[in-house]
Amino acid sequence: MSQVLLYLLAKVKKLILHFKKQNKMKEIMTVYYMEAKSARVGGRKVAWITSGGPVEPLIAMDVIPVYPENHGAMIGASKMGVGLCETAESMGYSTDLCSYARSDIACATVNGGPIGGLPRPDMLVCCNNICGTVLKWYEVQARYFDVPLFILDTPFCHVGFAQEAKRYVRKQLDEYINFLEKVCGKKMDHDRMKEVGKLSLEGQRLWQAVLDTTANRPAPMSAFDAFYHLALIVTLRGTPVVVEYYTQLLAKMKDRVAKGVGAVPNEKYRLLWDNIPIWPRTRWLSQKFAAHDACLVADTYTSAWCGTMKYIDENNFFDSMAEAYTRIYLNIGVDEMARIVIGMVDKYRVDGIVMHSNRSCKPYSLGQYDIQRIVEKERGIPSLMIEADMVDERSFSESQVATRIDAFMEVIKQRKS
Amino acid sequence: MLTEFHDALKDPAAYGKRLKEEGGRKVVGYFCSYTPEEIIYAAGAHPFRLFGAGDGIHLADAHFQSYCCSLVRGALEGALAGRFDFLDGVVFPHTCDSIQRLSDVWRMNVRGHFHLDVVLPVKLNTDSAKAYMTDVLEKFRNDLERKLGTSITEDGLKKAARTFNDIRGSLKRLYELKSENPGIVSGADLYAVVKASMIMDRDRVVRLLPGVVRELEKRRGTGEGEEGKRLVLAGGICNHPDVYRVIEEAGGVVVWDDLCTGSRYFEEVTEGGGSPVADLAGHYLARPVCPAKHSGLYARAERLVEIVKEKRAAGVVFLFLKFCDPHSFDYPYLKKALDEAGIPSMVLEVEDRLPSEGQLTTRFETFVHMI
Numbered sequence A: 001m002s003q004v005l006l007y008l009l010a011k012v013k014k015l016i017l018h019f020k021k022q023n024k025m026k027e028i029m030t031v032y033y034m035e036a037k038s039a040r041v042g043g044r045k046v047a048w049i050t051s052g053g054p055v056e057p058l059i060a061m062d063v064i065p066v067y068p069e070n071h072g073a074m075i076g077a078s079k080m081g082v083g084l085c086e087t088a089e090s091m092g093y094s095t096d097l098c099s100y101a102r103s104d105i106a107c108a109t110v111n112g113g114p115i116g117g118l119p120r121p122d123m124l125v126c127c128n129n130i131c132g133t134v135l136k137w138y139e140v141q142a143r144y145f146d147v148p149l150f151i152l153d154t155p156f157c158h159v160g161f162a163q164e165a166k167r168y169v170r171k172q173l174d175e176y177i178n179f180l181e182k183v184c185g186k187k188m189d190h191d192r193m194k195e196v197g198k199l200s201l202e203g204q205r206l207w208q209a210v211l212d213t214t215a216n217r218p219a220p221m222s223a224f225d226a227f228y229h230l231a232l233i234v235t236l237r238g239t240p241v242v243v244e245y246y247t248q249l250l251a252k253m254k255d256r257v258a259k260g261v262g263a264v265p266n267e268k269y270r271l272l273w274d275n276i277p278i279w280p281r282t283r284w285l286s287q288k289f290a291a292h293d294a295c296l297v298a299d300t301y302t303s304a305w306c307g308t309m310k311y312i313d314e315n316n317f318f319d320s321m322a323e324a325y326t327r328i329y330l331n332i333g334v335d336e337m338a339r340i341v342i343g344m345v346d347k348y349r350v351d352g353i354v355m356h357s358n359r360s361c362k363p364y365s366l367g368q369y370d371i372q373r374i375v376e377k378e379r380g381i382p383s384l385m386i387e388a389d390m391v392d393e394r395s396f397s398e399s400q401v402a403t404r405i406d407a408f409m410e411v412i413k414q415r416k417s
Numbered sequence B: 001m002l003t004e005f006h007d008a009l010k011d012p013a014a015y016g017k018r019l020k021e022e023g024g025r026k027v028v029g030y031f032c033s034y035t036p037e038e039i040i041y042a043a044g045a046h047p048f049r050l051f052g053a054g055d056g057i058h059l060a061d062a063h064f065q066s067y068c069c070s071l072v073r074g075a076l077e078g079a080l081a082g083r084f085d086f087l088d089g090v091v092f093p094h095t096c097d098s099i100q101r102l103s104d105v106w107r108m109n110v111r112g113h114f115h116l117d118v119v120l121p122v123k124l125n126t127d128s129a130k131a132y133m134t135d136v137l138e139k140f141r142n143d144l145e146r147k148l149g150t151s152i153t154e155d156g157l158k159k160a161a162r163t164f165n166d167i168r169g170s171l172k173r174l175y176e177l178k179s180e181n182p183g184i185v186s187g188a189d190l191y192a193v194v195k196a197s198m199i200m201d202r203d204r205v206v207r208l209l210p211g212v213v214r215e216l217e218k219r220r221g222t223g224e225g226e227e228g229k230r231l232v233l234a235g236g237i238c239n240h241p242d243v244y245r246v247i248e249e250a251g252g253v254v255v256w257d258d259l260c261t262g263s264r265y266f267e268e269v270t271e272g273g274g275s276p277v278a279d280l281a282g283h284y285l286a287r288p289v290c291p292a293k294h295s296g297l298y299a300r301a302e303r304l305v306e307i308v309k310e311k312r313a314a315g316v317v318f319l320f321l322k323f324c325d326p327h328s329f330d331y332p333y334l335k336k337a338l339d340e341a342g343i344p345s346m347v348l349e350v351e352d353r354l355p356s357e358g359q360l361t362t363r364f365e366t367f368v369h370m371i
Helices: A002-020 A025-037 A056-060 A068-077 A081-090 A099-110 A133-145 A163-184 A190-215 A223-235 A240-259 A279-290 A302-306 A317-326 A334-348 A368-379 A398-416 B003-010 B012-023 B037-042 B070-080 B097-109 B127-148 B154-180 B187-196 B202-219 B242-249 B276-286 B299-310 B325-340 B357-370
Strands: A046-049 A064-066 A123-127 A149-152 A269-274 A294-299 A352-358 A383-388 B027-030 B046-049 B089-093 B114-118 B229-235 B252-258 B315-321 B345-350
Touching: A002 A025, A025 A064, A025 A223, A025 A240, A056 A064, A056 A163, A056 A190, A068 A081, A068 A099, A068 A223, A068 A279, A081 A099, A099 A133, A123 A133, A123 A163, A133 A149, A133 B325, A149 A163, A163 A317, A163 B127, A190 A223, A190 A240, A190 A294, A190 A302, A190 A317, A190 A334, A223 A240, A223 A279, A223 A294, A223 A302, A269 A334, A269 A398, A279 A294, A279 A398, A294 A302, A294 A334, A334 A368, A334 B097, A352 A368, A352 A398, A368 A383, A368 B097, A383 A398, B003 B012, B003 B187, B003 B202, B012 B027, B012 B046, B027 B037, B037 B046, B037 B127, B037 B154, B070 B097, B089 B097, B089 B127, B097 B114, B114 B127, B127 B276, B154 B187, B154 B202, B154 B252, B154 B276, B187 B202, B187 B242, B229 B299, B242 B252, B242 B357, B252 B299, B252 B357, B299 B315, B299 B325, B315 B325, B315 B357, B325 B345, B345 B357
Parallel strands: A046 A064, A046 A123, A123 A149, A269 A294, A269 A352, A352 A383, B027 B046, B027 B089, B089 B114, B229 B252, B229 B315, B315 B345
Antiparallel strands: none
16 A cells, blocks of 8 residues: 555656656655655566666666665665664674675665665666675575576676676676566567667766866866765666756756856865765765865766776667676776776876775775875875775774874875965 | 695795795696686696785785785785795686785786786576686686696696596595594694695695595594584685684584585586586586685575585584675575574684684683583
8 A cells, every 4th residue: 555655656756857857866866766665566676786787678678776785875874874784793794794785684674774675676686897795795685585686797807808708798698688588577678778778878978977077177066966966877877867867967067167166165175086985974074175175076986887988889788788887997907997096186187085995895995005006106196095984884983084184185285385 | 644734734835935946847826716726737837725824914904904804915915025936827716806806916016927817707507607617717728828838738637637536536535534433533634634735736645645545544443432522614714723623622523614625625526528628617617616606595505504414513613714705794694594404503703813722712612512
């Protein structure tokens, strides 16, 4: 009954959204979660998918994609991470494990968190291009929910993308479609898939264009804004709503650039952020840096959802997905990551780098010290390493981080004067 | 009888150096029991497994955070300190996120030997994964040929498969003998044999092991007396031979294991039938799975429960390396499977050093008394 109400409410809200053309993030996400939670009423299937996974085939099959990692970020941002992590620990999961995984695994059993838990999945789609953790996490959930699990295994590209890896991933895309057809009980509409591919690429281009606007001085938005606007390219990539939203956002940012309006009122110093945000502390960090007239103008995280466009063939999205999804930022060697960081340092003309050494994310964090050294050597800019966690606040010491930020900003200021 | 194995373990690097100088053979270091060491052996080189340094880690701290496991930090420490300078090359098979980054950081910071990644599939139970595994091993063969300036023949690969099958077969036999007559050899001795078999000259190992088997067969029926509580040790790499002694002193005895430096390494052999590389691929797909790889949702728990039942063990001791994600993720489900089968278990999480002996003894004694 409650599902039916939710379903009808979602329909009405969607209609209002359509006519108002407001496209406010909150409304889009609310409708999205309401639709997902009442999927059964609408006769639709729900798939849980990793943030770096190929969502386009799901959209083409009219499956609602749900992202436990996005959920983890919401849990972190709403400061509910510690409680859920503790629940997971009481279930036997080590405190050293990824806090997205811990909070999601716990949430599934108690239907807690900011949105009362995620809708039950009909299937799980795990792409290990972001880490090995998602494999274990999805195994846990596949056992818990007793639903089919598809693993897209994207071999790690230490120094390039090997031919045999390309063949393997391409073959698995066919297996992925077979899996979806079996679970959904219907055939893939390949014309629809092409449309979704076009929309996905369009969304990625627009998102990159939005991020590009921060190359301007002052930057019209900061990385903290990007963390917020990111939600759509992650969750609804391949749908028109993303294209519409980022088109409007881009226009807004261009307008701010034209008028010289910056995200930080008196932008003097420009910084680059590395790693996943410290979700429970984004506001605090944003204010802390703004108080130093510093704007975090770009980051390595939000650009990951449009970082492999060069591998996508506009006219053959499906085939080219194999390479685009395998060569994402976290699935490449540390030296290649360092080159990308240097590219961003130049593009956004930053004065320093703030690195979040994230206990929860080994593929992102192990290697940061080397990236730090390479960038310092090649571009001569200072960097700050913050030891924390993306969700679990127990790993965050406010006074310590504040002191380190103040000291770091002193260095930046002296260098600029 | 076991002196040679113990000696090799006292200073593995010295052993590797000596082998290189005296045997004139190239030495190739590797991590993880998924490395296809048969191919290294078939290239005429010596496969030399690398373990964590164990003692003080300083140099590696400039590269890896404290939440990286001691195996990875310790291995990098060894490399940066020049302890592995004698190696001609190092092979990194794809396993976990940390080994993956170890490969990058090693490639970027350690000079003097060749560096090869073997990017194995993570899922092992599909046809495409099988084809990919074969491709990857074939590529590894070509890469090694180029790096070592040699050719790896079909016959060489077949001989390698036989040699390693013989080694694995003997190790399995030793475990069986121990399981049937726990008193005939100490856990630490058996551990030394398995671990040294990953370091020592394999032609030597394959000749020595049957002698050890015969010796243990002779000892059957002797060493009777009080038998400890039968336990299974489960986890990743065991770098702590003392664990066996402390367990024995606490009234337990390890009668089998599910370890990377144990049964997961030797329990299956390479079956013939196809091309040598395809056969090897088949072996690495079918051997007992490591938690960093996927071979079905219940494979590991089923195997663990089966081991306990088959070896008539009274309980399981999980031995985990701190910050080892794959093993930590599997623990709750393995524990649940054991609970449901009425099998008691305990966990010991270790960083680079064991907890104090007193503490360890108390924990094992409590567990042994409880079961």
